[in-house]
Amino acid sequence: MRQYIILTVFLISIFSCRNADKKEETKLEKVQVQLHVLDGGKIVVNKLELFSEDTTYQGQSKVLADPYYVVIHPKGKLIWDGGLPENLVGVEPLTDPSGGFTVSRKDSVKNQLKSIGLNINDIDYIALSHSHLDHVGHANSFKNSTWLVQESEYDYFLNDSAKIKHGDIYNLLKDLKKVSKLTGDYDVFGDSTVVIKSMPGHTIGHQVLYLDLGLDQPILLTGDLYHFEENRTYQRVPIFNYNIDQTKKSMKAFEAFAKSNNADVFIQHSFKDYERLKTLIND
Numbered sequence: 001m002r003q004y005i006i007l008t009v010f011l012i013s014i015f016s017c018r019n020a021d022k023k024e025e026t027k028l029e030k031v032q033v034q035l036h037v038l039d040g041g042k043i044v045v046n047k048l049e050l051f052s053e054d055t056t057y058q059g060q061s062k063v064l065a066d067p068y069y070v071v072i073h074p075k076g077k078l079i080w081d082g083g084l085p086e087n088l089v090g091v092e093p094l095t096d097p098s099g100g101f102t103v104s105r106k107d108s109v110k111n112q113l114k115s116i117g118l119n120i121n122d123i124d125y126i127a128l129s130h131s132h133l134d135h136v137g138h139a140n141s142f143k144n145s146t147w148l149v150q151e152s153e154y155d156y157f158l159n160d161s162a163k164i165k166h167g168d169i170y171n172l173l174k175d176l177k178k179v180s181k182l183t184g185d186y187d188v189f190g191d192s193t194v195v196i197k198s199m200p201g202h203t204i205g206h207q208v209l210y211l212d213l214g215l216d217q218p219i220l221l222t223g224d225l226y227h228f229e230e231n232r233t234y235q236r237v238p239i240f241n242y243n244i245d246q247t248k249k250s251m252k253a254f255e256a257f258a259k260s261n262n263a264d265v266f267i268q269h270s271f272k273d274y275e276r277l278k279t280l281i282n283d
């Protein structure tokens with residue numbers, strides 16, 4: 001009998017130790033990551049046919065959102081994407097010479113960060129889904145932050161010929177001197193909560209962002225892998241992409257990754273997803 005009692009006490013103590021360990025583990029694992037969604041402007045696509053290789057969208061137009069994001073992790077803060085150029089703030093919407101796009105932006109990143117209690121210098125890392133004009137707008141403001149960029153993207157957009165060929169983009173990125181060049185996926189804080197995924201094709205070093213905010217599902221921000229829902233459904237590729245085959249491969253890889261992680265996908269330029277994400281994180 002005595003032996004039985006001792007054994008029981010022993011087992012109970014092991015069990016409670018294990019439980020305590022487990023509690024401690026969950027406490028350690030449960031990192032609080034916060035997300036803010038901010039407004040980097042609006043794009044009216046006057047010639048939607050630019051967004052497909054065929055004539056599907058001929059004669060159509062569409063309004064796109066252009067948000068950017070601030071991720072707050074205990075180990076640092078990351079800004080994802082850069083909205084439209086800030087010289088659009090306070091002026092009439094601007095149409096590009098080809099007439100394809102009309103763009104506008106309401107406020108500067110400095111003011112918008114202030115609205116969530118942050119300053120430019122609070123941001124440790126800047127990462128852009130890619131280097132197109134509607135994603136690099138306020139990048140130069142973050143010259144004290146570390147720029148997380150695919151090496152291929154950096155080499156393509158930041159050299160002497162790019163200065164001539166893509167002058168506008170070059171000028172909006174050139175002040176970023178603290179550069180961390182990536183060659184593939186990158187776990188920003190080392191705990192799998194904030195992961196940059198390499199998804200080339202739209203540009204040579206295009207990337208998307210995986211976020212585990214501790215919600216029911218992790219979040220996937222598409223960058224410009226898709227600009228709106230129909231292009232995701234039918235895997236349509238804009239005619240201005242850097243590499244069509246590479247884009248299609250990235251789309252496949254993205255969908256497989258989203259499925260295996262049960263991720264909630266947010267198309268960054270979709271107004272519907274922009275509103276849905278704001279609602280989700282404010283609930």
Ligand SMILES: [Zn+2]
Binds near residue numbers: 130202224
């Ligand atoms: Zn783009």
